Amino acid sequence: MNGFEKRAQGIKNKIKQTTFAMLQTALDLKGMRIADIAKEARVSQVTIYNYFGSKEALxxxxxxxxxxxxxxxxxxxxxxxxxxxxxxxxxxxxxxxxxxxxxxxxxxxxxxxxxxxxxxxxxxxxxxxxxxxxxxxxxxxxxxxxxxxxxxxxxxxxxxxxxxxxxxxxxxxxxxxxxxxxxxxxxxxxxxxxxxxx
The missing domain is CATH 1.10.357.10 (Tetracycline Repressor, domain 2)
Known part of the structure; x- marks a missing residue:
């Protein structure tokens, strides 16, 4: 795995960890928005869509x-x-x-x-x-x-x-x-x- 792939994997893992932490306190799925996940993970919404394609896939x-x-x-x-x-x-x-x-x-x-x-x-x-x-x-x-x-x-x-x-x-x-x-x-x-x- 080269440097770029390591950084990409790190960002992807950070998004997933953030999402899991948010799921632990979520009251319902509809209340979880990509915008909130992006803000919490300190990445852009575009980055999340690039890696996962949709909230459901994430x-x-x-x-x-x-x-x-x-x-x-x-x-x-x-x-x-x-x-x-x-x-x-x-x-x-x-x-x-x-x-x-x-x-x-x-x-x-x-x-x-x-x-x-x-x-x-x-x-x-x-x-x-x-x-x-x-x-x-x-x-x-x-x-x-x-x-x-x-x-x-x-x-x-x-x-x-x-x-x-x-x-x-x-x-x-x-x-x-x-x-x-x-x-x-x-x-x-x-x-x-x-x-x-x-």
Whole structure:
């Protein structure tokens, strides 16, 4: 990469970082304007259009980068030899962090309005997320951390139930006097039920 390409990549990265930071506090996508992104990133609007072509294309690239990095980081974590419980706790903590980093309603809005992004997330789920989750379950079965009475499909179903309602669970935790204790209790119930013991 020559000097010009390095400078160009630096500008592009700055625009994407600025856009991601603005997404974290955005109330809706329509309120985000190229003019505001350009001002915040200290570049011209023309520069943004030259690099990305449109606001939609910029937002798509920013969200794709975020998702791909999250998956890479998660896969690296799985390769560190953690227990099943640690892996599940890590998944839940990642969900909690992602809700803080990007409002879930905003991602949903983007997916509804952007077919490319919707297709991207569906592909990522099928090609990356689902196989990684199956790997966790399979390793848990092999290590004896998941009961032999429970099938991989049943574990996946339970995890999906939790993930589908995690936004609601986080909202309930936020209203609790002991937010962290509330979430720890949810993790405990995931592994041991309401009557089980660790």
């Amino acid at each position: 937002l798509t690239e920013v969200i794709k980068d975020y998702a791909e990095k999250s998956i890479r980081d998660f896969e690296a974590y799985l390769n560190e030899g953690h227990s099943l419980k640690e892996k599940i706790e890590h998944i839940l903590s990642l969900e909690k962090a992602s809700y803080k980093e990007l409002p879930p309603g905003l991602i949903k809005e983007m997916m509804e309005e952007n077919r490319e992004l919707d297709r991207f997330f569906r592909e990522q789920y099928q090609e990356k997320t689902l196989p990684l989750t199956m790997r966790i379950v399979q390793e848990g079965k092999e290590s004896g951390e998941i009961s032999e009475k429970v099938s991989a499909e049943q574990v996946m179903a339970l995890m999906q139930l939790y993930m589908n309602q995690y936004e609601l669970v986080l909202g309930m935790a936020a209203q609790s006097e002991d937010r962290e204790g509330f979430l720890e209790g949810i993790v405990h119930m995931f592994f041991y039920g309401i009557c089980g013991k660790p």
